[in-house]
Amino acid sequence: MNPRIALIGNPNTGKTSLFNRLTGSFAHVGNWAGVTIEQKIGQLHGEAGQLIDLPGVYDLDPLSADEAIVSRFLLHESFDGMINIIDASQLERNLQLTLQLLEMGRPIQIGLNMVDVAEGRGMRVNLERFEELLDVDVFPITARTGAGCEVLLSSLQTKERQPFVLDYGADTEEAIQQILELTGRSKQDRWIAVQYLAGNRVISEQLEASMPSISDIRKTLEITLGRFAHAHITERRRDWAKLIRHQVIEENNANEMTMTDRIDAVVTHPILGLPIFFAVLYSLFHVTFNWVGAPLSDLLDGFLSGSLTTGAVWLLQALGASEFIQALIVDGIIAGVGGVLVFVPQIFVLFFFISFLEDSGYMARVAIVMDRFMQMVGLNGKSFIPMIIGFGCNVPGIMAARTVEEERERLVTIFISPFMSCSARLPIYAVFAASFFASNQALVVLSLYILGIVLALLAAKLFTNVLAAEDKHSLFIVEQPPYRVPQGLTLWRSTWQKAKGFVRKAGTFIFGGSVFIWLLAYSGPDGFNVPMNDSFLAMIGGAIAIFLVPLGFGTWQAGASLITGFLAKEVVVSTMAIIYAVSESDLSESLLPIFTPLSAYSFMAFVLLYVPCLATVAVIRREVGSAKLTWFASLYGLGVAYAVSLIIYQIGRLLGFA
């Protein structure tokens, strides 16, 4: 017996926090609607079963791709129980979903979250009354701190129950009966008929496919009611929820200005909002590079290229390892993997800040601040959230585009996401910025991020014009959650969750890539241990280099590292470290004679834009579901990169930069 329990609730009610608490997972949480975009499965503590974390929904009728996952899950997958998590401070809204779940008649229990927030607003919840009215076990929890979660876990409910029946009025009840008769379903399936009448897209599609005449029942009902059936059903549900709320919540309505109001007055200020947003971004990069990341990276590099290398050489010589093995380990693996590992501190710091923004509630405000801006290019403010997440890594950024309701806008968001400069490109900038722009590193790196954003917006404008001849009305509605102070543990978990992929890549992709690149550099047509310039790597890179001459970096070394960068962008640095057989700190010096500041900038811009990495291409393929679009999304960047680098280098030369 290994029960499967589904976790369902409104967006941003703490489902994922609870999921992490109950399963010991480190799934990603944030304070904006739409953090969970696919179902995640975790093992419950004490082997009590499996818990399935579903995207947040307000209603079982889906408006966007991530919401449809919930309806499909409930219809087609088997599960033994549900935990419905409710935000106590928004009881009435949450209860409308709860009602729909109760109507299904499956085993259910309720986790009442954010009781503290509700109490802060002068609301007290009468738990006993609540349990009595709904005939369901209700557990008060604080998902973020874990209070009450064990009790919830120890009393998992898998006992089947009778479907809850809300009277929708004589006409609607008659229509429900007709649907059940027509489709030959039992009273147990009443909820399906209700969902059909309420216009649930997933259910309508399914029922109408096998039984086209079913739509007549809804039409007849709508004529009798004189309004849309969904409007009628929603109103009935709301009246019910309102009734429950009045019986369960004791309120002393204090209407003072909350902390959220005060913060909002500043960060979504009509004039200051935009500059504040850019100031936040700038300080994020400044702290990451200049204050915290860089000093830590230097320390780590000192260790890797100093004691570790010396130690390894000593050990290998003591063991009597062959020259080949010594070169492989010291020049190949330590240089290649180490060249990337030194950036782990900076990447951790960057992810820490992105997690902080997500968890505080600021992301939802960014959607407001950026909406006008994004509208100009045919997108909406919500598209900016996937773009910011893309700064961490393009893969989750592209997946987050699922929260954009409009299909056209979602596709365009995916297409432009690879221009968002992800953390894997950071090591490359860090090396070049340290070598050529030592005095204003943060500014140079920020300029690349902005270059990425500007080009992404231009591309979006172009795609929108191509994809939509006439601009359809776009949907924009964003919930503005109250701010909260991110919790240390949650922050650490989501930082680790994001950054561990980077560390893991260092152990797999970059390790393998380093060995391979080193081999290519170590061997040539004349055999092993050839001079680097006669190696296979030099030949391959040289062929590419011809095309790169107009861009200012037509060397075989640049060509070779760009090819390997397709595996993962940070491999560009590994490759260079191997080619020049130096550690990261010395790499800066090795680059000085080969690049000028101008060609270095041109190279960084090229790396930013040229092609998404392998993992990103894979996720684009999955999200757009078309090979043709995937090819296009992956390759158009190459043209853009070439054009931009050409312009930077040639115009830069005309202006007299070197």
Added chain:
Amino acid sequence: MMNQLINIPLNQSVIVSDLTQIDDRLRRRMIALGFYEGCSIKVKRKAFFSGPLTIEQTEHRQMIAIRQSDAEQIGVIVP
């Protein structure tokens, strides 16, 4: 007196009276978030350059942001 949400000054309480003119999906989402015909709301902020409006459902303290072009289509009554 019937008015459009867009013309209401900041922080004045009004009653939503007409959601029929806005896009179907927007209406559904607003209703799901507690912004139904008959509820009391106020405009908390307007963003720069005719950007989105932040509106609050007074009773639930629920806040959402919608576009000005949509706010033009929403009918409200000043009580």
